[in-house]
Amino acid sequence: MTQMDPTLPAMPGQRLARGVGRLLRSMDHAVLTEFTPVRGLRVDVISMGPKGEFWIIECKSCRADFMGDRKWQGYVEWCDRYFWAVDCDFPSELLPPDTGLICADAYGAEIQRMAPETRLAGARRSRIMRDFARASALRLQGLTDPDAFSAGAF
DSSP states (O other), X not given: OOOOOTTSOSSHHHHHXXXXXXXXXXXXXXXEEEEEXXXXXXXXXXXXXXXXXXXXXXXXXXXXXXXXXXXXXXXXXXXSEEEXXXXXTSOGGGSXXXXXXXXXXXXXXXXXXXXXXXXXXXXXXXXXXXXHHHHHHHHHHHHHOGXXXXXXXO
């Protein structure tokens, strides 16, 4: 019987996100998972590159996961490049050809098809950058001082 590594995330999509995050960090991107660009949308991975470019990556663990996703088109308007991250056994012909493709596992990832670039408008970029920075700072504070969110400090 093989035992799962206790340091790995439990869900397949979270394992893909971990590998994608490692790839993006190697490319000097800052990475957030489970980010909400606007109410009603939650992306699996968003990254800000060294020149301020935003990439969104949706992790799909199986065919049913992809087929059940009805919101992904709404994510495209919140990034400069949009990618799918799947494992190497995923039927990639299901994925729209005008999007990026990343093959990933829990330990790393590789870009198979670069996503086309569609630059964000200035106001949208400003908003996403502010929200990205705020989410990052709040998460860091939560790690360094978990009681700060329940202490009612002013």
